[in-house]
Amino acid sequence: MKSNLYKDLKVFNSISKKKEPFVSLNGSNVGMYVCGPTVYNTVHLGNCRTFVSFDLIYRYLIQLGYKVRYIRNITDVGHLENDDDSGEDKISKRAKVEKIEPMEVVQKYTNEFHSILDSFNLLKPNIEPTATGHIIEQIEMIEKIIKNGYAYVKNGSVYFDLINFSKNYKYGQLSNRNFEDIINESRSLKGSGEKKNPQDFALWKKASKSHIMKWQSPWGIGFPGWHIECSAMGHKYLGKKFDIHGGGIDLKFPHHDCEIAQSKSVYGENPANYWIHTNMLTLNGKKMSKSSGNSVFANEIFEGSNKIFSKSFSSMTLKFFMYQAHYRNILDLSNDALSSAEKGYNKLLKGFNLINNLEANTKKSDFDIDKWISNCYEKMNDDFNTPMLISELFECIKFINNVNIGSKNLNIKDKVKIKKTFEIFMFDILGLINETDSNTKKSSDLIQLLIKIRHLARINKNFELSDQIRDDLLNLGIQLNDKKNESSYKLI
Amino acid sequence: MKSNLYKDLKVFNSISKKKEPFVSLNGSNVGMYVCGPTVYNTVHLGNCRTFVSFDLIYRYLIQLGYKVRYIRNITDVGHLENDDDSGEDKISKRAKVEKIEPMEVVQKYTNEFHSILDSFNLLKPNIEPTATGHIIEQIEMIEKIIKNGYAYVKNGSVYFDLINFSKNYKYGQLSNRNFEDIINESRSLKGSGEKKNPQDFALWKKASKSHIMKWQSPWGIGFPGWHIECSAMGHKYLGKKFDIHGGGIDLKFPHHDCEIAQSKSVYGENPANYWIHTNMLTLNGKKMSKSSGNSVFANEIFEGSNKIFSKSFSSMTLKFFMYQAHYRNILDLSNDALSSAEKGYNKLLKGFNLINNLEANTKKSDFDIDKWISNCYEKMNDDFNTPMLISELFECIKFINNVNIGSKNLNIKDKVKIKKTFEIFMFDILGLINETDSNTKKSSDLIQLLIKIRHLARINKNFELSDQIRDDLLNLGIQLNDKKNESSYKLI
Numbered sequence: 003m004k005s006n007l008y009k010d011l012k013v014f015n016s017i018s019k020k021k022e023p024f025v026s027l028n029g030s031n032v033g034m035y036v037c038g039p040t041v042y043n044t045v046h047l048g049n050c051r052t053f054v055s056f057d058l059i060y061r062y063l064i065q066l067g068y069k070v071r072y073i074r075n076i077t078d079v080g081h082l083e084n085d086d087d088s089g090e091d092k093i094s095k096r097a098k099v100e101k102i103e104p105m106e107v108v109q110k111y112t113n114e115f116h117s118i119l120d121s122f123n124l125l126k127p128n129i130e131p132t133a134t135g136h137i138i139e140q141i142e143m144i145e146k147i148i149k150n151g152y153a154y155v156k157n158g159s160v161y162f163d164l165i166n167f168s169k170n171y172k173y174g175q176l177s178n179r180n181f182e183d184i185i186n187e188s189r190s191l192k193g194s195g196e197k198k199n200p201q202d203f204a205l206w207k208k209a210s211k212s213h214i215m216k217w218q219s220p221w222g223i224g225f226p227g228w229h230i231e232c233s234a235m236g237h238k239y240l241g242k243k244f245d246i247h248g249g250g251i252d253l254k255f256p257h258h259d260c261e262i263a264q265s266k267s268v269y270g271e272n273p274a275n276y277w278i279h280t281n282m283l284t285l286n287g288k289k290m291s292k293s294s295g296n297s298v299f300a301n302e303i304f305e306g307s308n309k310i311f312s313k314s315f316s317s318m319t320l321k322f323f324m325y326q327a328h329y330r331n332i333l334d335l336s337n338d339a340l341s342s343a344e345k346g347y348n349k350l351l352k353g354f355n356l357i358n359n360l361e362a363n364t365k366k367s368d369f370d371i372d373k374w375i376s377n378c379y380e381k382m383n384d385d386f387n388t389p390m391l392i393s394e395l396f397e398c399i400k401f402i403n404n405v406n407i408g409s410k411n412l413n414i415k416d417k418v419k420i421k422k423t424f425e426i427f428m429f430d431i432l433g434l435i436n437e438t439d440s441n442t443k444k445s446s447d448l449i450q451l452l453i454k455i456r457h458l459a460r461i462n463k464n465f466e467l468s469d470q471i472r473d474d475l476l477n478l479g480i481q482l483n484d485k486k487n488e489s490s491y492k493l494i
Numbered sequence: 495m496k497s498n499l500y501k502d503l504k505v506f507n508s509i510s511k512k513k514e515p516f517v518s519l520n521g522s523n524v525g526m527y528v529c530g531p532t533v534y535n536t537v538h539l540g541n542c543r544t545f546v547s548f549d550l551i552y553r554y555l556i557q558l559g560y561k562v563r564y565i566r567n568i569t570d571v572g573h574l575e576n577d578d579d580s581g582e583d584k585i586s587k588r589a590k591v592e593k594i595e596p597m598e599v600v601q602k603y604t605n606e607f608h609s610i611l612d613s614f615n616l617l618k619p620n621i622e623p624t625a626t627g628h629i630i631e632q633i634e635m636i637e638k639i640i641k642n643g644y645a646y647v648k649n650g651s652v653y654f655d656l657i658n659f660s661k662n663y664k665y666g667q668l669s670n671r672n673f674e675d676i677i678n679e680s681r682s683l684k685g686s687g688e689k690k691n692p693q694d695f696a697l698w699k700k701a702s703k704s705h706i707m708k709w710q711s712p713w714g715i716g717f718p719g720w721h722i723e724c725s726a727m728g729h730k731y732l733g734k735k736f737d738i739h740g741g742g743i744d745l746k747f748p749h750h751d752c753e754i755a756q757s758k759s760v761y762g763e764n765p766a767n768y769w770i771h772t773n774m775l776t777l778n779g780k781k782m783s784k785s786s787g788n789s790v791f792a793n794e795i796f797e798g799s800n801k802i803f804s805k806s807f808s809s810m811t812l813k814f815f816m817y818q819a820h821y822r823n824i825l826d827l828s829n830d831a832l833s834s835a836e837k838g839y840n841k842l843l844k845g846f847n848l849i850n851n852l853e854a855n856t857k858k859s860d861f862d863i864d865k866w867i868s869n870c871y872e873k874m875n876d877d878f879n880t881p882m883l884i885s886e887l888f889e890c891i892k893f894i895n896n897v898n899i900g901s902k903n904l905n906i907k908d909k910v911k912i913k914k915t916f917e918i919f920m921f922d923i924l925g926l927i928n929e930t931d932s933n934t935k936k937s938s939d940l941i942q943l944l945i946k947i948r949h950l951a952r953i954n955k956n957f958e959l960s961d962q963i964r965d966d967l968l969n970l971g972i973q974l975n976d977k978k979n980e981s982s983y984k985l986i
Contacts, residue, residue, distance in 0.1 A: 071598070105621045105731060106563070113618050126605055129597045135627030138709050217630050239597060447970050448940035455947060455963065471947065478939050479847075 010383040011066065013246075014330060016176055016254065016277040021385055026245055027275060032068045033244030034060065035236045035274070037253055038130070040077040041111035042096045045118060046297035047320075047335065048283040048290040052250040054321055055280040055329040055386075057124040059248070061431050062382055073239050074127040076115075078108040078134050080215050081228040087204040088195075091225075094214045104215050108134075118300045121317045123433050129239055133231040137217045140226045140234040143268060144205045152267035156196040158208030158222040162263065164201050171266045176277060177255030203260055205230050229260035236273055237265070247274035251281050283324075284334045286310070298335065315340045318435050322347040325388035325432055350392075351436060353399035354428065357421045360405050362414040369401040371416040375423050382431065395427060449480060453489045456482075502875040503558065505738075506822060508668055508746065508769040513877055518737055519767060524560045525736035526552065527728045527766070529745055530622070532569040533603035534588045537610060538789035539812075539827065540775040540782040544742040546813055547772040547821040547878075549616040551740070553923050554874055565731050566619040568607075570600040570626050572707050573720040579696040580687075583717075586706045596707050600626075610792045613809040615925050621731055625723040629709045632718045632726040635760060636697045644759035648688040650700030650714040654755065656693050663758045668769060669747030695752055697722050721752035728765055729757070739766035743773050775816075776826045778802070790827065807832045810929050814839040817880035817924055842884075843928060845891035846920065849913045852897050854906040861893040863908040867915050874923065887919060941972060945981045948974075 011024040026032050036056045039045050056074075063070045080093030097104040133140075144160055147153040152167050153160050167173055168181050184201050204227035209216035216223050236244065242265075249258065258277065265273040283290050290297045298308055306314030323343035327333040374397065381390035398420060404410035412420075428434045452471055459467040472482050475491070483490045503516040518524050528548045531537050548566075555562050572585030589596040625632075636652055639645040644659050645652050656665055660673050676693050696719035701708035708715050728736065734757075741750065750769065757765040775782050782789045790800055798806030807815075815835035819825040866889065873882035890912060896902035904912075920926045944963055951959040964974050967983070975982045 071595070103563070103621070103731065105623065109619070109621045127601070128594070129601045131597065132624075132627055135624055137630055142710060218634065239595065444970065445936045445940060448937060448944065451963075451966050451970070452940065452944065452947075454966075455944075455959070458959070467947070467950070471943075474943050474946075478936065478943070 010380070012383060012385055013276050013278065014385045015275075016279050017272070019178075022276070024276065026068065027243060030067060030069055032063055032070045032246065033240035034063075034070055034072045034246040034248065035232065035240055035244060036072070036074045036127075036247075037232060037249035037257065038074040038076050039111075039115055040081065040092065041108050041115060042080065042093045043111060044299055045115055046290055046299055047303070048297065049250070050118065050122065050300055051283045051324050051329075051333065052280045053119055053124060054122055054324050056248055056278075057122075057433060058325070058329070058388065058431070059246075059278065059386055060125060060127075061433055062386060065426065065431050071129070071240065072125075072127040073129045073131065073235065075232060075235055076108075076112055076130055076132045077228075077231065078105075078112070078132045079225055079231065080104060082207070086200070087197075087207065087227065091213065091215065097214070105134075108132075121300065121304065122321055123317070123435055125433070131235045131239065133226065133235075134215070136231060136235050136238065137219075137226065139238050140230045141206075141219050143230060143234045143237070143264065144226075145220065146268045147205065147264060150267055152263075153205055154198065155221055156198075158224060159196065159204060160206040160221055160227075161197050161202040162205055162260070162267075163198065164203070164263070165199055167263055167267060171263070173263055174255070174259050175262060175272075176259050179255065179259075203227060203229065203256065205264075229257055230264060232257075233261050233264040233268075233273065236261075237269075242269045242273065243271060244274055246276045246278055248278040248280070251279045254279055280329045281332050284332055286336050287334055290335075303340070311337045311340065315344055316437060318437055319344045319347050321432075321434060322350075322392075326392060328385075328387055328389055330385070346392075347434075350395060350399060350428070353402045354424050354436070356402055356406050357417065357424065360402065360412055360417060361408075362405075362412045362417040364414060365411055367413040367416040368404075368410040369398070369412075369416070371419050371423075374398055375419065378423065378427055382427075388432070391427065391432075395424070398424075449475070449491055453482070453491070457487070457489065502872070504875060504877055505768050505770065506877045507767075508771050509764070511670075514768070516768070518560065519735060522560055524555055524562045524738065525732035526555075526562055526564050526738040526740065527724065527732055527736065528564070528566045528619070528739075529724060529741035529749065530566040530568050531603075531607055532573065532584065533600050533607060534572065534585045535603060536791055537607055538782055538791055539795070540789065541742070542610065542614065542792055543775045543816050543821075543825065544772045545611055545616060546614055546816050548740055548770075549614075549925060550817070550821070550880065550923070551738075551770065551878055552617060552619075553925055554878060557918065557923050563621070563732065564617075564619040565621045565623065565727065567724060567727055568600075568604055568622055568624045569720075569723065570597075570604070570624045571717055571723065572596060574699070578692070579689075579699065579719065583705060583707065589706070597626075613792065613796065614813055615809070615927050617925070623727045623731065625718065625727075626707070628723060628727050628730065629711075629718065631730050632722045633698075633711050635722060635726045635729070635756070636718075637712065638760045639697065639756060642759055644755075645697055646690065647713055648690075650716060651688065651696060652698040652713055652719075653689050653694040654697055654752070654759075655690065656695075656755070657691055659755055659759060663755070665755055666747070666751050667754060667764075668751050671747065671751075695719060695721060695748065697756075721749055722756060724749075725753050725756040725760075725765065728753075729761075734761045734765065735763060736766055738768045738770055740770040740772070743771045746771055772821045773824050776824055778828050779826055782827075795832070803829050803832065807836055808929060810927050811836045811839050813924075813926065814842075814884075818884060820877075820879055820881055822877070838884075839926075842887060842891060842920070845894045846916050846928070848894055848898050849909065849916065852894065852904055852909060853900075854897075854904045854909040856906060857903055859905040859908040860896075860902040861890070861904075861908075863905075863911050863915075866890055867911065870915065870919055874919075880924070883919065883924075887916070890916075941967070941983055945974070945983070949979070949981065 012021045013024045014021045039049060060070055060072050078093065080091035083089030083092060093104045093107050096107045100107060144153065147162065148155065148160065153162050164173060173181055174184055206219060206221055206224050206226055208222055208224045216225050236247065262272050265271065285296055285298055288296050298310065302308035303311065303315050303320055304317060319340065323340055324333065326343060374394065378391055378394050381387045381394055401410055405412045452475060456468045456471040475482060479493055480491050483492065504513045505516045506513045531541060552562055552564050572583035575581030575584060585596045585599050588599045592599060636645065639654065640647065640652065645654050659665055665673055666676055698711060698713055698716050698718055700714055700716045708717050728739065754764050757763065777788055777790055780788050790802065794800035795803065795807050795812055796809060811832060815832055816825065818835060866886065870883055870886050873879045873886055893902055897904045944967065948960045948963040967974060972983050975984065
């Protein structure tokens with residue numbers, strides 16, 4: 003473990019509803035399970051925020067010296083559209099629309115999901131298990147739940163018996179729901195069908211003849227319910243009890259409360275020590291969701307193709323924008339918010355890029371670097387508080403700018419520390435990319451430099467040189483367009 | 495379907511050992527199954543050649559107007575090291591070495607495999623099913639083989655009964671082996687163990703207690719044999735009979751002959767109409783293989799980190815090199831061969847990049863463009879003959895170069911056709927990338943241009959300009975290093 007910093011990490015636990023010191027179950031090993039996407043359409047930016055937030059948590063735990071086994075599943079079984087286990091299978095429905103086989107839908111949107119997350123520079127999980135890849139494990143777990151008396155078979159389907167469960171365990175702990183309320187709520191659901199009680203949820207559903215994604219089971223041909231895959235895969239790769247289970251806030255109920263019920267009914271306990279939930283991304287003040295149509299996709303932002311926004315914004319601007327809010331707060335996406343994040347991110351990068359060329363000496367710095375470094379860790383240790391961390395980074399940027407204009411002094415050893423600390427927090431922990439390093443940016447800077455030299459040559463009436471630069475650029479596919487004292491260029 | 499070109503496609507079928515006209519089973523739909531990698535280590539360049547070749551076939555079928563369902567599996571069940579079903583599970587062995595869980599090995603090398611293939615600009619398959627994701631389907635198929643009398647259960651394992659099978663069907667059709675020879679060969683194998691006959695192969699193996707990757711089955715806890723996954727997944731996604739089954743030449747025997755036996759024993763027929771096998775990539779004349787250590791990895795070539803090669807070569811150079819040989823011929827990798835491919839590829843790109851600026855008029859071209867286009871298709875229709883196609887492309891490059899220096903005439907309509915045809919063959923079919931477009935290449939060219947201008951400035955004793963260029967470059971993070979009349983640069 004790196005230093006003793008890890009001892010100070012505090013994590014907000016959705017179970018206890020308070021910040022708790024983070025104590026791992028197995029020393030320097032941490033097991034973390036995060037609910038991944040259902041791959042039947044493009045993930046919207048709200049989903050991206052969840053995965054960006056858990057990437058931060060993963061990266062910070064690694065930075066503290068933990069060896070993390072990070073599991074993020076792919077839900078590729080087409081679960082039913084409604085929470086009451088009715089409706090059509092989402093993936094098969096999409097397959098019909100696209101006239102392809104369900105697993106082609108799965109492949110297409112899994113590939114797309116990976117490519118979107120790659121654009122945010124997220125680390126890949128250690129295992130990305132699929133629901134269809136763990137049907138046997140799900141069946142085995144359902145068999146155990148039945149054996150323990152918490153589920154019943156009806157017409158080839160299996161349902162979790164919540165009334166029986168509630169005799170021995172508390173249900174609805176995460177969502178903080180009273181079981182009486184849940185019963186009352188579920189009474190209003192249309193038709194419980196073959197369920198003993200309407201609030202029971204499906205562990206296995208019998209497949210109709212026309213249902214495409216189905217498997218043989220002890221109860222006949224069918225497919226697993228929505229909640230069992232995470233319990234089965236979490237157990238397979240992290241054991242009965244692991245450290246962190248996470249997901250978007252909308253998964254608290256019913257998904258995560260059902261997961262807890264499933265684990266308790268087999269192993270007698272909540273599968274995770276810490277439950278972490280990330281909050282919503284709203285769009286101009288309204289909830290973003292696939293079904294309501296009020297959603298924005300990452301590529302629309304990168305390409306500037308959504309008319310809500312005045313221009314395109316880079317993936318790093320978007321990520322920086324997300325980190326300007328704490329992961330447990332609602333964050334509202336708007337054109338102004340992104341423009342302002344872009345300015346902030348550029349200011350941060352500009353300051354960071356100054357460090358190399360700062361003048362430094364052996365005198366004392368006019369800034370307490372060690373205190374600043376410890377403040378940075380303190381903010382992250384406070385439940386991964388990125389907005390406070392960013393504010394700390396800007397404290398130092400202010401100092402850097404002052405050193406740059408010669409109004410503050412920087413010690414040479416401190417210069418090294420500042421550079422190193424920025425690299426750790428900006429690149430290793432926040433996972434940002436120094437976009438000024440990118441080749442596109444570099445090409446553009448180099449062309450501007452050539453335009454400047456050519457402009458000087460023309461002032462000095464060195465037309466031989468100015469023509470040569472024009473021709474050489476043209477050979478490289480870059481066409482100059484001269485207007486009075488200015489030149490622009492286009493790629494041909 | 496685009497034009498009538500597809501009617502002329504001929505494919506070499508490993509079953510008949512001759513070129514046959516390609517006739518699809520379902521009109522404009524084509525089903526193609528290609529055996530993917532076992533993800534327990536890094537794929538070497540020989541493996542890459544197989545996937546590059548099938549990418550070409552996939553792209554060409556699409557170009558002809560077919561709707562192709564391309565399935566390429568991931569073998570993530572750790573099969574045993576030896577063909578006689580003995581030895582250690584390869585993935586678990588690797589997991590022990592890397593001190594991680596087997597599915598982490600799978601994830602790591604699957605991610606790496608994807609990233610390597612991405613660097614070659616290969617299209618993604620429509621479905622990339624995993625063996626662990628289809629245990630139920632494999633069990634179901636084994637049950638059918640047993641039911642039909644072609645397999646037997648022994649101590650919790652299931653073996654394919656080749657003697658019984660050979661009473662009704664021919665075995666070894668692909669590898670052209672005589673069953674008597676196979677029996678004689680397999681006698682020399684050490685210990686048949688519980689098999690009735692040493693040549694029988696495992697469909698399901700009982701797992702020892704220490705075996706990690708294992709599943710419940712009708713025969714107890716175990717894991718599938720090596721050959722059954724492709725039969726089960728091919729059937730699931732492409733049906734009993736599909737168009738193309740492909741893989742590297744080393745898979746002909748036993749893997750593909752066993753697959754055929756499995757399908758015949760359940761469905762009474764060979765699963766694929768056309769079997770396509772790609773030949774080996776040798777290294778300096780010797781067979782490349784993981785186990786012998788005589789192998790090169792793609793990244794070593796891209797980074798120039800393998801001492802066999804004098805410098806780095808780009809992924810497109812490597813791909814162009816592969817296409818300079820026909821996929822059914824052995825291809826030898828060496829420094830000279832790559833250097834020469836690099837020259838060839840640059841010549842091709844240079845010629846292509848000239849097209850836009852060629853002077854054209856309304857007079858007749860000094861080159862029969864339509865004949866040339868039809869020749870290009872003819873070469874590809876001849877069992878995807880890329881070396882002959884490349885030779886055709888160079889025929890036209892010669893003409894382009896002549897037009898460029900004014901010694902040949904180009905008609906304006908033909909100019910459009912040439913551009914379009916080059917784009918189709920170079921980018922859509924061969925899947926090459928115009929590297930001169932890349933920003934890395936562009937930055938490097940721009941820096942070289944600035945170095946040239948600075949060099950001229952120094953000759954002209956314009957030290958103000960030369961110093962300014964040096965300082966401006968440094969500001970962009972590019973440090974010049976002057977040596978006599980030459981300057982090199984490095985990024986800082």
